[in-house]
Amino acid sequence: MGIEIDDNTLRVTDMLGVEDAEILLDWLLKHPEGNLDLAGCTHLHAANLQVLMATRPRITAWPEDARPADWLRHALNQEE
Amino acid sequence: MNPLLDQFISESRDAIQSIGERLMQLENTPDDHELMDELFRLVHTLKGNSGLFDFPEMTRVLHGAEDLMDTVRDGRIGYSQSLADPLLEAMDFVSALLDEILAGGDGNLPADAERTAAAVALTDSLRRLITARAEQDEPETTAAEPLTASTPATHARPDDPADDVTDPTTRIPEAARMDAYRRMVQGQSCSWLSYRPEEECFFKGEDPFYQITQLPDPLWRRVSAREPWPAPDALDAYRCLLHFECVIPMDPRELTEHFRYIPDQVEIIPLQPAMLAIPTGETHDGLPVAEYLETAKSHLESGNHDGLARASRLLLELSSPELKVASALRWLLLVLGTQPDDTRLQQKLLDDIRRGAGIGDDTAPVLEDTAAPDADIISTQAEILALEDTPPWLPGRLRAVAASLRAAFTQAGQQARLEGMDEALRAALEQKASSPLARWLADHVTPAPVGVDPAPAAPSTVATEPAPTPATPGATTGNGEARKFGRRLEDNYASPSAIKVDQAKIDRLMNLIGEMIVAKNALPYLAARAETVFGVRELSREIKGQYGTLNRIADEMQDAIMQVRLLPVSFVFQRFPRLVRDTAHKLGKEVRLVLEGESTEADKNVIESLADPLVHIIRNSLDHGLETPEERRAAGKPMAGRLTISARSESDRVVIEIADDGRGIDPAAIRRKAYEKGIIDEQALERLTDQEALNLVFAPGFSTAAQVSDLSGRGVGMDVVRTAVARVNGSIDLKSRPGEGTRLRLSLPLSMAVTNVMIIVSAGQRFGVSMDAVAETVRVARTDIQCIKHQMTTVLRGRVVPLVALNDLLALDEAQVPNDDGEMAVVVVRIENDFLGIIVDDCRETVDIILKPLAGFLGNLRGYAGSALLGDGSVLLVLNPRELL
Numbered sequence: 001m002g003i004e005i006d007d008n009t010l011r012v013t014d015m016l017g018v019e020d021a022e023i024l025l026d027w028l029l030k031h032p033e034g035n036l037d038l039a040g041c042t043h044l045h046a047a048n049l050q051v052l053m054a055t056r057p058r059i060t061a062w063p064e065d066a067r068p069a070d071w072l073r074h075a076l077n078q079e080e
Numbered sequence: 081m082n083p084l085l086d087q088f089i090s091e092s093r094d095a096i097q098s099i100g101e102r103l104m105q106l107e108n109t110p111d112d113h114e115l116m117d118e119l120f121r122l123v124h125t126l127k128g129n130s131g132l133f134d135f136p137e138m139t140r141v142l143h144g145a146e147d148l149m150d151t152v153r154d155g156r157i158g159y160s161q162s163l164a165d166p167l168l169e170a171m172d173f174v175s176a177l178l179d180e181i182l183a184g185g186d187g188n189l190p191a192d193a194e195r196t197a198a199a200v201a202l203t204d205s206l207r208r209l210i211t212a213r214a215e216q217d218e219p220e221t222t223a224a225e226p227l228t229a230s231t232p233a234t235h236a237r238p239d240d241p242a243d244d245v246t247d248p249t250t251r252i253p254e255a256a257r258m259d260a261y262r263r264m265v266q267g268q269s270c271s272w273l274s275y276r277p278e279e280e281c282f283f284k285g286e287d288p289f290y291q292i293t294q295l296p297d298p299l300w301r302r303v304s305a306r307e308p309w310p311a312p313d314a315l316d317a318y319r320c321l322l323h324f325e326c327v328i329p330m331d332p333r334e335l336t337e338h339f340r341y342i343p344d345q346v347e348i349i350p351l352q353p354a355m356l357a358i359p360t361g362e363t364h365d366g367l368p369v370a371e372y373l374e375t376a377k378s379h380l381e382s383g384n385h386d387g388l389a390r391a392s393r394l395l396l397e398l399s400s401p402e403l404k405v406a407s408a409l410r411w412l413l414l415v416l417g418t419q420p421d422d423t424r425l426q427q428k429l430l431d432d433i434r435r436g437a438g439i440g441d442d443t444a445p446v447l448e449d450t451a452a453p454d455a456d457i458i459s460t461q462a463e464i465l466a467l468e469d470t471p472p473w474l475p476g477r478l479r480a481v482a483a484s485l486r487a488a489f490t491q492a493g494q495q496a497r498l499e500g501m502d503e504a505l506r507a508a509l510e511q512k513a514s515s516p517l518a519r520w521l522a523d524h525v526t527p528a529p530v531g532v533d534p535a536p537a538a539p540s541t542v543a544t545e546p547a548p549t550p551a552t553p554g555a556t557t558g559n560g561e562a563r564k565f566g567r568r569l570e571d572n573y574a575s576p577s578a579i580k581v582d583q584a585k586i587d588r589l590m591n592l593i594g595e596m597i598v599a600k601n602a603l604p605y606l607a608a609r610a611e612t613v614f615g616v617r618e619l620s621r622e623i624k625g626q627y628g629t630l631n632r633i634a635d636e637m638q639d640a641i642m643q644v645r646l647l648p649v650s651f652v653f654q655r656f657p658r659l660v661r662d663t664a665h666k667l668g669k670e671v672r673l674v675l676e677g678e679s680t681e682a683d684k685n686v687i688e689s690l691a692d693p694l695v696h697i698i699r700n701s702l703d704h705g706l707e708t709p710e711e712r713r714a715a716g717k718p719m720a721g722r723l724t725i726s727a728r729s730e731s732d733r734v735v736i737e738i739a740d741d742g743r744g745i746d747p748a749a750i751r752r753k754a755y756e757k758g759i760i761d762e763q764a765l766e767r768l769t770d771q772e773a774l775n776l777v778f779a780p781g782f783s784t785a786a787q788v789s790d791l792s793g794r795g796v797g798m799d800v801v802r803t804a805v806a807r808v809n810g811s812i813d814l815k816s817r818p819g820e821g822t823r824l825r826l827s828l829p830l831s832m833a834v835t836n837v838m839i840i841v842s843a844g845q846r847f848g849v850s851m852d853a854v855a856e857t858v859r860v861a862r863t864d865i866q867c868i869k870h871q872m873t874t875v876l877r878g879r880v881v882p883l884v885a886l887n888d889l890l891a892l893d894e895a896q897v898p899n900d901d902g903e904m905a906v907v908v909v910r911i912e913n914d915f916l917g918i919i920v921d922d923c924r925e926t927v928d929i930i931l932k933p934l935a936g937f938l939g940n941l942r943g944y945a946g947s948a949l950l951g952d953g954s955v956l957l958v959l960n961p962r963e964l965l
Contacts, residue, residue, distance in 0.1 A: 018282055018287070018318075021317040021318070022317055022318075024317075025312070025315060025317050028312065029312055029313055032312075043289075043290060043293065044289065045282075045287050045289065045290070046277070046281075046282070046286075046287050046288040046289035046290070046320065046322055047282050047317045047318055047320070048317075049289050049303070049322065050305075050315075050317060050320065050321060050322060051315065051317050053303065053305065053309060053322075054305075054309035054310065054312055054315045055312040055315070067293055067297070068293060070297065071289070071292070071293055071301070071303070074301050074302070074303060075303035
């Protein structure tokens with residue numbers, strides 16, 4: 001559980017568990033223009049990945065951890 | 081190997097044995113629902129148990145079997161021998177796995193791609209039976225579609241080429257392919273991985289993304305959705321639609337190991353350099369390809385790599401980089417640079433250029449897998465034909481098979497091979513048997529070994545070339561093909577290391593050794609008789625010698641039988657964590673439970689008799705002993721209370737201690753309470769020491785809790801505990817310090833089968849007294865016995881010991897007989913912590929006896945603990961001093 005919500009920004013501080021996918025989706029539906037700060041994200045459960053892929057939110061910061069960052073970039077910017 | 085696994089293996093063997101028997105029985109009585117339910121339950125239990133361990137293959141196969149049984153149980157498909165075979169085979173597979181686990185010794189089953197594949201194939205064949213049979217049970221199913229659809233999805237040939245998993249390489253960008261190619265040429269193995277997690281995988285606790293991020297960085301990857309993403313507000317975050325594809329620089333075997341729990345959701349293809357060298361791009365025209373090809377061919381034949389490279393580079397410069405020919409040339413250059421000797425690959429690339437240009441090429445491109453789909457279809461059809469039953473819808477089935485075959489061959493452009501099929505079909509329909517069609521299929525489409533050179537071949541060759549028929553287990557009914565995991569149970573009989581024995585048998589053994597001990601005890605009598613009655617001292621000595629030997633053997637035997645009956649105390653302890661957790665939760669207390677010495681062993685009866693008293697004690701501790709977190713904090717203790725339950729062996733006894741660090745017991749409160757309840761009188765109130773006051777909690781009808789809660793304090797109190805412990809010859813001891821906690825100590829005999837008693841004589845009769853109770857035996861001169869208020873007493877080692885005559889206790893109207901020196905024999909027994917002297921006529925030897933409780937009407941005689949048979953054939957009554965008073 002690592003979600004911090006600050007106005008229009010959702011910051012992921014740790015890892016996103018399977019339950020967080022619902023929160024994330026909920027927030028993204030309410031804030032379609034919201035910013036997603038994934039810098040602190042160490043891992044996210046596949047359900048979260050699905051949410052991100054389906055909603056294509058604005059990501060202001062990619063995870064600092066190279067591995068999830070690589071995967072996320074590939075998943076979200078498909079034609080790379 | 082841990083005991084849980086041990087138990088699992090032995091139970092599983094039993095289960096498999098029973099499953100096998102039930103399957104056989106069902107063959108005779110396929111409508112026996114009870115048997116079916118029983119069978120389902122067995123398979124279900126076995127599957128559930130296997131899930132406790134890291135044996136994914138076993139769970140998988142059993143799951144398949146369970147599903148199949150479920151459909152049978154629901155009556156959706158009928159039971160038949162063709163169903164029993166794969167089920168038996170599945171059980172053999174599980175049995176083989178058990179052998180492997182046992183052979184491994186450490187309880188691990190190392191991943192093995194072959195085994196995983198076998199498990200998947202076996203499961204597939206079981207599942208296929210569900211669908212195939214369910215569909216056959218609809219008589220009018222004549223179309224080819226449903227039957228072919230019953231082959232596993234992976235074998236189906238998808239129409240969309242982009243989804244064609246058999247040739248995934250074209251989707252990988254050229255750069256990534258070249259990267260992989262270079263790595264492979266350098267000796268690293270690369271694999272293509274396609275991972276489609278099942279839709280419900282999130283509910284099974286899986287995290288596919290975690291699985292995939294645990295792999296080394298892929299050379300190429302793609303994350304996509306199985307179907308277009310729904311609008312965000314319609315998205316179900318927990319329905320997994322992900323599809324991962326990547327090229328991983330990893331050995332396929334390691335990958336298989338990584339995904340061993342979900343082999344059916346991944347597709348792993350070991351990559352070969354040649355597989356990647358596929359030119360992609362737009363087709364070209366107007367390039368001087370023909371000329372180039374001419375030159376290239378001659379260079380290739382003469383082995384002039386430099387010339388070939390030069391020519392290729394030249395053409396590459398001329399062509400636009402997006403063109404397919406450019407791609408082919410780039411590959412050619414790469415191959416030339418890395419593996420100049422691989423002329424076959426170079427030739428293939430040149431062929432590609434030629435074909436793309438449409439020159440001098442009458443060889444229609446034949447994909448290497450043309451034969452594969454119909455091979456699968458054919459094997460499936462063969463399997464259907466091999467079914468031995470003759471349902472009323474057989475003609476429909478036969479037509480369906482024929483239609484499938486026709487479709488398969490037509491699609492592969494091999495209509496010529498259908499020759500004779502119609503005749504065979506007609507014959508089959510007339511005979512109402514599948515054999516003519518099956519024969520035709522076998523004659524025309526003979527199976528060939530897998531792995532036919534996939535080099536492009538002309539259609540004519542394909543037509544004569546036998547279609548490769550991969551032998552899938554279960555697909556072949558009764559043609560005796562060799563399968564590694566198909567071996568029968570009796571091929572390799574593994575003798576189990578543990579056997580399960582009915583308790584009655586052990587009890588019988590116990591009784592027999594008891595009689596043996598009694599018989600053995602007869603020898604000293606015989607020796608005595610030999611000496612006194614017959615006057616043969618020599619014989620007497622020899623008998624005594626023999627007795628010594630027998631005694632030793634009998635002792636060891638008894639010990640060995642005892643060992644069989646021993647159970648670890650964990651048998652009782654294991655339910656405490658849950659009990660403590662629930663109780664503490666209900667009471668709003670925080671408790672940390674510490675269990676120690678769980679492996680301490682004691683006799684089964686002793687252990688079992690412990691269960692209830694312990695539960696009671698623990699509830700008491702939690703309810704009355706430990707304080708609420710607030711109270712604890714106020715008292716300067718950690719918030720969470722500590723409850724320690726420890727067991728250890730002390731010589732021939734088991735000691736169990738239950739200690740808490742709660743508020744302890746206040747002796748003053750006990751005294752007051754006992755007085756209020758009339759358990760003690762006013763004098764005792766003053767006189768009792770603190771420890772004595774504490775022991776009052778064991779008094780019948782004593783309960784200190786102000787409120788009767790639903791946990792403890794139901795009026796049963798600690799006296800019940802004490803009685804239960806005393807029943808197995810145990811003792812209980814309570815220590816408590818107010819504010820610091822309470823400690824209860826239970827001391828129990830290791831075993832209660834054989835009792836050591838001392839024989840005493842009174843009024844001409846012999847009685848036994850358990851040695852556990854006897855503190856000492858003394859001779860007391862009659863003059864040393866004083867009467868204090870009609871109570872005889874004597875002073876032993878500076879302590880006043882009350883004396884009672886046994887004859888008085890037993891209401892025998894005789895006086896105790898002193899010995900010649902006018903001394904009385906006194907057995908000092910310990911009752912709780914008090915000593916009592918019982919005056920008897922004489923004390924004799926001690927013997928081991930098997931104590932039998934008095935039964936029937938005599939059972940009400942509380943003064944006796946039971947009776948035993950002595951070596952000379954007489955019956956010995958064993959006294960129970962506590963009850964006697």
